[in-house]
Amino acid sequence: MKKLYFLLCLLIPLIGNSQSVENVSKDAFAHTFSIVARDTVTGEMAVGVQSHWFSVGSLVSWGKAGVGVVATQSFVNPAYGPEGLEMMANGTSAEQALTQLIEKDGGRAFRQVAFLDANGNVSGYTGEKCVEAAEDLQGRNFSVQANMMLNDRVVPAMAEAFLRYSDYPLAERVVEVLKAAQEVGGDIRGKQSAALVVVGPERTENEWEEKKIDLRVDDHQNPIQELSRLLQVNRAYEHMNKGDLAVEDGDMEKALKEYGAAEKMFPENLEMKYWKAVALANSGRLEEAKPIFQKVFAEDENWKEMTTRLPASGILTVSEEELQEIIE
Template sequence: MSIRNLPFVLFMTFSLSAFSQNAGVFKDQFAHTYSIVARDSVTGEMAVGVQSHWFSVGSLVPWGESGVGVVATQSFVNPAYGPQGLKLMEEGKTASEALGILIAQDEGKEFRQVAFLDNAGRTEAFTGKKCVEAADHITGKNFSVQANMMLNNEVVPAMELAFRSHPNLPLAERVLKVLEAAQQTGGDIRGKQSAALIVVGPEKVDNEWEDKRIDLRVDDHHAPVEELGRLLKVARAYEFMNKGDVAMEEENVAEALEFYGKAMEMFPENLEMQYWTAIALANSGRLQEAKPMFDSIFQQDENWREMTRRLPASGLLNISEEELEEIVN
């Protein structure tokens, strides 16, 4: 039997019910991995970061809800720990109480590895006796790190050290440091394939689509943690773009250009960021500053020239017809 077929055989051999009272509702899925659940003690944001040699780990392991908590469920994954754990914490159970209730109901608990963190920063984790070694977890105030099927026993301590060593980073970047440390220490014995990062806020939100402040997934990549880091940088740049757009709506051109400038500094080759900066300049009467930027953009991609012709009708470019022709021609 090839090693490549081993996960499937293990999955078929140990396919277990989700919880005893919900038999048949969920089917176990395989996600040996390392992960962190964490909270920022200043902002109250909560996060899950995860990496695995398994396809699309972000669709299985990380769960979170603003104002409630976060969950990482892995090894032979019981997805019910995510929504049911969040529901219990929303009802007022601590992370420890919520996880204890679900572990007690799970006939397959010895194959599970799970970590809960509630909105007060309390954590609880469980590593079943039949998780594939090296398997362990370390919990503390505002964090829990856990891993199974690791190359060595140093991975989890390295994750804890990385979290404690970067207290001044934003939570998402701090979590990324933890994933990087795990990989540098040996990581998953099988290698690398997918990674994910979610961040939720400290307070409940009115709309479901506002729940995740960061929601990034790398489903299949030769260097998933590195790619996750690149995506996080892109996300931060677009946060500046969004702030610039809000400033433009408020007719605060100086602030908008400051935010657009910060985005362009992060990704100077990104035409989108260059373009909307040029639009902001044109709308503020600084056409002569905007024209060289438009010219450079149009030379690289003619579609932006046609885009510019369409914007006045939408109210996104407020200049005269003569000025428009001066830009596009």
């Protein structure tokens, strides 16, 4: 907080009107690099961000399924997130929405913002008082932006990476963009936090369905590396969730396939091993399942106790005799 106050004291003499001082002095400090992007095949939209500031994802990244995504940074005005999304939801294009919000913002000289709407329209803005190196660059279905960077190679490197990894799923593609920014210098202060949000192409009435991916690394020595790891975990648990749904539907072959895919990604994960064993047992392949159960029980006996509770819920569909074979 002392650092922020000191920086604001330095900035105040440079600001032309008192309204800007009042506005900016109340705002969060999040100098960073980010990307907003859309996948032309799936229609998914994403925001990726990294900064040497705690919990950058709590203010910078915003998204709404079927509407768009927003990155608001530098001296952050969080209102650009919800207000921008509401405007785009009501049919205003990304460019028009951003222009209108900038025009009424007394602290716009210190803002850096990017909007992307569901039609792939993008718009970026970098205020004249953003700390060097500061720039934004737009391309087809994406905008990359950065401020307080070590050098002016960061933004071009991000744009190049987005084009280079065009065959990647959107979330992985965005992570590669963040990696590229860091590799050429990144934030002049270093690294601390990162975030990734992905929303779908269709609007939803259920709030819990808004974000397909919502990952945050609030404080870490290598936040982009950790974000990449979490994304892989997320992908594995997508398979786990599909496996659970297959179990509910009584489709044990599909469940086995999904649990097996998850286990391949994280072979030491007990959860993934265990549910693969359950799917095998439910498919009548008890002899294949038993050694997997035993490996899991050897690591943590609580899994054995849980196994005794599953038949009552219908999740494990074995006879009492077969259950005893499993837990012996």
